[in-house]
Amino acid sequence: MDVRHLELLRDLAERGSVTAVAAATRRTPSAVSQQLKVASREFGAMLVEPAGRGLRLTEAGRLLAGGGLEVAEAVERVQATWDKFRNAPSGAVALAMLPSAATFLLPQVMHELRGERIELRCTDVDLAEAEFGGLVADHDIVLAHSLTSRAPAGTEGLRAVRLVREPLDIALPAKHPLTRRQAVSAEDLVDEDWIGVPVGYPFDTVLQAIERKTGNSLRVTQRLRDNRLIEALVASGQGLAVLPRFTTREERGLALRPLLGIPSRRYVFAVMRRDRAERLAVRRVLDAFVRVADAVTQMGA
Known part of the structure; x- marks a missing residue:
């Protein structure tokens, strides 16, 4: 054989x-x-x-x-x-990462692995939830997102480790009247223009939930992937958006407010093929991601 x-x-x-x-x-x-x-x-x-x-x-x-x-x-x-016996996890570990998750995880992971004989080969990829599973064929660890606490759609049969639960907030221009409130409701948002994301991305499901709760269709004027671009448009008064709390910078001319009455969060997972998850170097990198994610969660970022 x-x-x-x-x-x-x-x-x-x-x-x-x-x-x-x-x-x-x-x-x-x-x-x-x-x-x-x-x-x-x-x-x-x-x-x-x-x-x-x-x-x-x-x-x-x-x-x-x-x-x-x-x-x-x-x-x-x-x-x-064998690597454990030699006390030497080593080799290249290929990472495919959702940029908005990697932003608050990867720098500290790289810092933790400094000096070790592990080479990180990083690729940033922004895809719909169900498309991340396909990346494991060419990468050792894939950072993916899911709207629920369950592993992302399309990762059945793979090993998936939940890293972070991140709130999704409503981003408003800094001088918008709603910034005077500590939180906003679905009813507050129905008459606004929106900068959305492509259908199939977790952020879009929040807009769909607002529509279901209010019975109103939202005016989504643009659908974009890059969060920094969306931040710039919100700050310039082009509309509201759903953005992740941990990496959105309010000093850029916008403000974040929690959404009341609707679950608005995403989960970040590390997804791996089961055989590659056995590699000591991959396990070492995964452990680093888990520790950094725990620290981010405890700090409340």
Whole structure:
């Protein structure tokens, strides 16, 4: 049994197409297809079948793909045991991170890991909640967001560790009349213009909740991803927005107020493939994120 064939089947299960596997492993699609044929001959069973213009795993292929994950987990556990024996977690750890979460977590994590033989390879990615799970194919740890305390949608079968519960506040221009209040209600907000985020992002669900509670449609004039850009627009009087409490700077000409009567918070998770979560270096980095997140929560940021 060639472990490399199990790994190939696992890659196809995770990435969904021969083309995606080829791109990720720097091979041609024809080379990947040829290796799948060799694997089928080795195991004596059809492991893939045509699906449109591509290939998909058969039941036998899915079974062996699951075995590939188990083998990978076992190998990583042995490596972790060896690294622990040598007292030397080391190597590169690839991070894909939601920027607005990384802003209050990553600097202190990097400070904590200073001097260790771990190299962090960081990528900032702003996606809808359900899209973060796909990033684990190419990254060891993914910082994702969820509107609920449950793991983000699309991360089923992955290891997910909850790091932070962050309030989402209503951002107002500094001179807006509502800033005279300590908190605002849904009814206070229905006649305002809004700078929103794309549908599918946690912040947008807060606006949807306001609409459901009041029975009114909100005027969303723009849908943007960059929180700093949204802050600038709010500060200039272009509308209100939902923004995260820990990284929004009120001195930029805006004010934050809690929203009454509607749950308005997001949860930040560290999401990992189960085999990669066994690596000692990955566990060390995860532990650093957990400690920093705990400190942020205790401080109330």
